[in-house]
Amino acid sequence: MIYPWGDSRRFNSYTTYFQRQFGGRVQKISLDAGFTCPNRDGTKGRGGCTYCINDAFNPSYCQPSKSITQQLEEGKVFHQKRYRRANRYLAYFQAYSNTYADLQSLQEMYAEALSVEGVLGLVIGTRPDVISDEVFEMLAELRKAHYIMLEFGVESVYDQSLKRVNRGHDFATAQQAIARANYYGIPVGAHFIFGLPGETRRMMLDSAAIISDLPLTTVKFHQLQLFKNTALAVEYEQDPTILQLFDLETYTDFIIDFVEIFNPTIIIERFASEVPPPYLLSAPFGSMRYDAVLQNIEKKMAARDTYQGKYFC
Numbered sequence: 001m002i003y004p005w006g007d008s009r010r011f012n013s014y015t016t017y018f019q020r021q022f023g024g025r026v027q028k029i030s031l032d033a034g035f036t037c038p039n040r041d042g043t044k045g046r047g048g049c050t051y052c053i054n055d056a057f058n059p060s061y062c063q064p065s066k067s068i069t070q071q072l073e074e075g076k077v078f079h080q081k082r083y084r085r086a087n088r089y090l091a092y093f094q095a096y097s098n099t100y101a102d103l104q105s106l107q108e109m110y111a112e113a114l115s116v117e118g119v120l121g122l123v124i125g126t127r128p129d130v131i132s133d134e135v136f137e138m139l140a141e142l143r144k145a146h147y148i149m150l151e152f153g154v155e156s157v158y159d160q161s162l163k164r165v166n167r168g169h170d171f172a173t174a175q176q177a178i179a180r181a182n183y184y185g186i187p188v189g190a191h192f193i194f195g196l197p198g199e200t201r202r203m204m205l206d207s208a209a210i211i212s213d214l215p216l217t218t219v220k221f222h223q224l225q226l227f228k229n230t231a232l233a234v235e236y237e238q239d240p241t242i243l244q245l246f247d248l249e250t251y252t253d254f255i256i257d258f259v260e261i262f263n264p265t266i267i268i269e270r271f272a273s274e275v276p277p278p279y280l281l282s283a284p285f286g287s288m289r290y291d292a293v294l295q296n297i298e299k300k301m302a303a304r305d306t307y308q309g310k311y312f313c
């Protein structure tokens with residue numbers, strides 16, 4: 001069966017989206033451009049989100065001591081080992097809050113990335129409370145000649161959950177930032193975490209309708225990961241009942257229930273996260289290869305004969 005997004009996969013996948021956008025494979029190369037986070041330095045809050053350990057997400061070539069150009073060149077070599085024919089790239093400003101600097105510095109960093117051979121555009125990860133109209137305007141200008149995507153960490157639609165993990169912004173702030181990006185014609189992706197303390201399965205499923213209503217191009221879903229040496233890990237060690245960490249099968253069943261009622265026009269970039277084992281305090285499937293997790297989800301979707309948006313209304 002061919003689904004409305006144009007292929008036989010049971011969800012609106014990022015791979016198909018890239019095929020539509022670029023006519024073939026385009027590799028994202030992660031960057032650490034030396035940004036910090038306003039939820040750590042006191043501008044928005046102190047201590048950061050209780051689950052955060054940013055290092056866990058940086059590939060080895062990604063060091064802020066290296067220039068953006070050097071990181072991109074090393075990233076190309078890294079990815080060419082795995083995907084020999086990769087020759088088109090997106091510079092992924094990933095670590096910390098990548099709009100957290102003055103306009104001129106941002107312009108220079110983005111321009112440097114776009115000047116590297118083979119780089120077609122930028123994906124910029126940031127917090128929804130750290131972006132101004134002048135940055136939106138600058139990105140709208142860049143978008144006339146390049147692919148530009150913003151990625152906001154939204155994490156939950158519930159303010160009590162955001163507060164519980166010291167996120168430092170509420171859901172309304174995320175809604176406003178997404179709406180502003182739309183106003184300026186910039187596509188937006190959003191991250192969400194399932195399994196935050198205090199959120200029940202019912203609450204997480206109910207969030208499908210709320211997220212479906214946002215004008216998003218893509219989403220990334222993650223199971224909550226418990227990293228060593230984080231505030232959340234300390235809380236958990238004192239009282240393990242604060243969290244119900246998903247095991248693979250429980251998460252697979254949950255995410256399929258979620259996806260069935262989720263807007264089929266929003267592209268799902270990820271269903272889960274994968275982290276090197278040394279960082280994890282406890283996560284029943286946190287260090288499994290994402291490919292294996294995805295395979296399990298797609299296999300179970302086939303067994304249930306279901307697909308993204310089957311019950312979306």
Ligand code: SF4
Pocket residue numbers: 037038039040047048049052053054096097127153167
């Ligand atoms: S998760 Fe993101 S926003 Fe939260 S403290 Fe870490 S870098 Fe900052």
